[in-house]
Amino acid sequence: MKLVALFLFLLITLFSNAQTKNPFDTLKFDKAMMFDFKGGEGIDLYIVDENGQLANSISNQIQLNQNQVKDLNNKLGNKNSYGGTTAACFDPHLGFVYYLKNEIVGHITICLVCNRLHSSLEIPAQKQGKVSVGTDTYYTGTGLSNSFQQFLYSLLQEYSFSHQP
Helix, strand or coil: CHHHHHHHHHHHHHHHHHHCCCCCCCCCCCEEEEEEECCCCCCCCCCECCCCCECCCEEEEEECCHHHHHHHHHHHCCHHHEEECCCCCCCCCEEEEEEECCEEEEEEEEECCCCEEEECCCCHHHCCEEEEECCEEEEECCEECHHHHHHHHHHHHHCCCCCCC
């Protein structure tokens, strides 16, 4: 009986770790950039389009330093960075792009107005409140937490990007 309980505990532990694994811990990149752009339906919906091209409406860009990248990656993969409510606008102005040898390997587009984030990599930490209704499944509380918002606002202020609080 103890052996079965131990086996079940190990399975649950492995399963829960797989569900919350941070994809940015294993992403291979040599540079991360932060972009200020004018996004929204009909303009540049994401910082990188479906053809892998950067948005045309970029007004400011900086390369993040090693500590900023580490903090961003930790926040992106942390369950505590999510759980906030969202609105429907998705009019983004903030983007992060990861490069390896000048090739885009990942990107994130953020709308701070509606509190939503779109990532080219699936972020398990963002999918905490799974709800199923009939054949539909969706996630609640996928918006950014206050602490994640504050981190992003500090970057916006440091580099004089638009849409500061």
